Amino acid sequence: MLSVLVGFTSGLGAVFLKNLTHFFQHLLEGNLVRYYHHAFYFVFPIIGLWFVYFIMKYVLRNKVSHGIPSTLYAIAKRKGIMKQYQMIGSILTAPITVGFGGSVGLEGPTVSTGAAVSSNIARLFHMNQTTRTLLIGCAAAGALSSIFKAPVAAIVFAIEVFSLDLTLASLLPLLLASLSAIITSYFFFGNDILLPFRIEDNFTIKDVPLFMILGLVAGIVSIYFTEVYDRIQSFFDKIESPIKRLLIGGVGLGVLVYFIPPLYGEGFDVINSIIQGNPEKALENNIFSLDPSKTWVVLVLLAGLVLFKIVASSLTFGAGGVGGIFAPTLFMGSIMGYVVAKFLNQFSLFQQSVSESNFALVGMAGLMAGVLHAPLTAIFLIAEVTGGYELFIPLMITAAISFAITKKVHPHSVYTMELGRRGELITHNKDQSVLTLMDMESVIEKNFIPVFPSMDLGTIVQQAIIKSNRNIYPVVNEKTQALVGIILLDDLRPIMFDQSLYNEVLAQDIMQDPPQLIFLGKDKMADVMKKFQDSGAWNLPVIKDGMYYGFISKSKMLTVYRRKLITFTN
Template sequence: MASIIVGILSGLAAVVIKNATHFIQLLLEGKLVNEYHTAFYFIFPIIGLFLVFAIVKYVLKFQPTQGIPATLFSISKRKGLMKQIQMYASLILAPITVGFGGSVGLEGPTVSTAAALSSNLSRLLHMNQATRTLLIGCAAAGAMSSIFKAPIAAIIFAIEVFSLDLTLVSLIPLLLASVAANLTSYLFFGSDVLLPFKISETFTIGDLPLYILLGVVAGFVSIYFTVVYDKIQQFFDGFTSPLKRLLIGAFGIGLLIYLIPPLYGEGFDLINNLVQGNPEKALQNSFFNIDPTNVWALIALLLGLVIFKVIASAITFGAGGVGGIFAPTLFMGSILGFCFAKIINTLSFLSNPVSESNFTLVGMTGLMAGVLHAPLTAIFLIAEVTGGYQLFLPLMITAAISFSLANYFVPHSVYAMELGRKGDLITHNKDHAVLTLMNVKSVIEKNFVTIYTEMTLGEIVHNAIIKSNRNIFPVLDRKTMQLQGIILLDDLRPIMFDQSLYNNVTAQELMKNPPAIINLEDDKMTVVMKKFQETSAWNLPVISENKYIGFVSKSKLLTAYRRKLIAFSGR
């Protein structure tokens, strides 16, 4: 029942965000730009981003992060708990960002909104962490199912991106949520779909080498997408002033969209034009006076869109806009596939021309697999929304090659890049996932008697050994409280009863270096476990800002791991 409710709420969130965005876009682009002047392409994104900035600062007083990364973070580090404000922040800000021309998508904000709704519903129903995580997955499946009317691909998306375990227990709620969201979408939109296209040209085995080559090209373009996106985000992160980020980003995206109008908004109109064989519509209102009948000029402009779309998207995010990168990925992939086929047909080295529509669809799959690291989602989404199941073989080949190539050079998707670098990412590896959910601070023990470097053997015996029930002692510098070494009780036993040494031997002479040190700021639980495995130690000291904090024992670590595994599995 909860999954059905989540599915309906996800569908409603998608309806609200989509309708609000299209209303704003139709009002602005359809009236002012077409009837007055294309200079509005420069003005609208700036106005939109300033509106988002004002609403965030003075109304919401909360800066929502990117939808899917924020949801992944809540699962990894917040036990699936999301703030109530996340239920409506993206609902307000995403339509303004995209409707005014921000070059991003609506899928991420829809998933984020639906995930926040499901998270707070699970809190209301007092559900445990495992069930809450599953409901968030149901929300993601529902959001994607409602947007694309692709219920099977939506379930696969939730499993791939959110690393859910596919069991019968989890499959039924995902199915129910996906179907409920899909029906909600039909209730409001009827049979309208984002990609209204049916495959008419079948796959021929002679095109197989070309699809392999397309997979390679898509893989390298995926790497370009990820690297450029990351670099631009790091550039904007370097500014401490939000206003400075806003000014640079807003004027940057305004200029880009004025020069290249197809970068305005999501870009699904251009995708549909390419799939239906009307690429010249991509040149409308262009700043550059290019003849659309010139094939090479057309290809050059379209490839320019591939190069600049990721830049426009990253700048939109850097300026404070709210959106997603799912739509930009489809946008770039469709152009890539179309241009690939167009170049082949123009060069005319084949006896029969290849299907430009089919390559457009497969290009979307290739880039989605490489950028999002979701090859199964990419395959089933394109196949499901277009009825292109006869393209399954090229879809699989291109997605597999693109994903493998991108994954080799960039181990994490755009969604998971920052979390992956920090070691905070949940993966399908259950052992790694459980360790990621654990917190190092929760297993630190502080009931160790400390020894200072200048203490004599006699002082150690009377002030430490007699008073402690542990067999390991940290040795600290008395002034700085920094860890200098450790002393084991086994090392003291041969001399601890020799009173002639009580005043002659100091802790500095007796101590030794620990087999490894745990840094509280830098070491995640996966690293901590690896240090225990490599050193075979039973206790390891913990430092924070170079000062001694306590010890982590292997026994407590394994006990905490077992408890977290039980909670994670929901058993």
């Protein structure tokens, strides 16, 4: 019942986001730019980003993060709990970002909105962490199903990107959410779909080498996509002032959109023109007044769109805009595939003509597989939106090659890049995922009695050994509370009964260096587990801000690990 409710709300979120965005885009680009002045292309993105900034600062009073990464973070580190403002944050900001010319998509914000709603519904009904995570996956499936009318691909997306287990217990809720969302979409949009195309050119076995080439190109472009995105985001992360980020990103985006109008908004109009074999329609208003009827002009302009789309998207994000990376991936993938086919046909390199529309479709799958690290989603999405599986083999070839190449260079997708670096990413690796979900504070024990380096043996016996039920004693600096060593009960046992040594032996004489140190706030649970494995120790001291904080015992850690594993895989 809850999965149906979540699917329905995700579908409504998709409907609202799409309609509001198209209203802004039609009002601005369709009327003001077309009938008044081309310079509005430069102005609108900056105005939209200012609106988004004021909404975040004065209405929401919170920063609206990128849709899918913020959702993955909530699953990994917040036990699937998303704050209430996230239910409306993307709804208020994403349509303005995209409608005013931000070169990003709406899929991520739609997923984020549905995920926040599902998380709060789960909290309302007092669901546990596992169920909350599953309902967030249902929201993701519902959002994608509603947007693309591709229910199977939506389920695969939820499993692939959110690392859900494909079991009967999870498949049925995902199926119901995807179904209720697509019915909602049909109710509001009818039979309208984003990519209205049916395959006309059949696949033949002699096309296999050509699709392998496309897969290679898709892998290279995916690496380019990820590198540019990462470097531009790193550049903006170093700028502390949000106003400065907005000005730099807004002006940069405005300049790009002014000179290259197809970069305005999501770009699905351009995608459809490319797939239907009419690139001239997308390029007719180019600022350079080049004749799009010439093949070399088409190739150069389309290659420029591939190169600059991710730059425009990254500038939008860096300036504080809210959107998703899904649509830019489809945009670049379709153009990339078309350019490869056009190039092969123009120069007759293989003495055979290739289907430019098929290459455009398969190109989208290739780039999705590489950039998003979601090859199965890419295959099923293109197969579903085209209404058949005639391209299934080329989709598999291109997606597999592109994914393999990109994965070798970039282990994490643009969704998971930052979380993966911080060790906060849930994956299909169950051991790694359980360690990620564990809270380090829950395994730290503080019932260890510290001693000081200048303490003599008699004082240690009276104040530590007699009062403690532990067999290890941290030695800390009396002034700074910094850990200087540890004393094991095994080290004390041979001398603790010899009272003649009570005033002669000091703590600093018998202490030893700990085999490893755990740094709270820096080390992740996977690092802690590795330190236990490398050292063979049963207890390791924890340091917080340079001071002794407590110990983690291997037995406590394994007990918590087992409980979390049972919960995670139930």
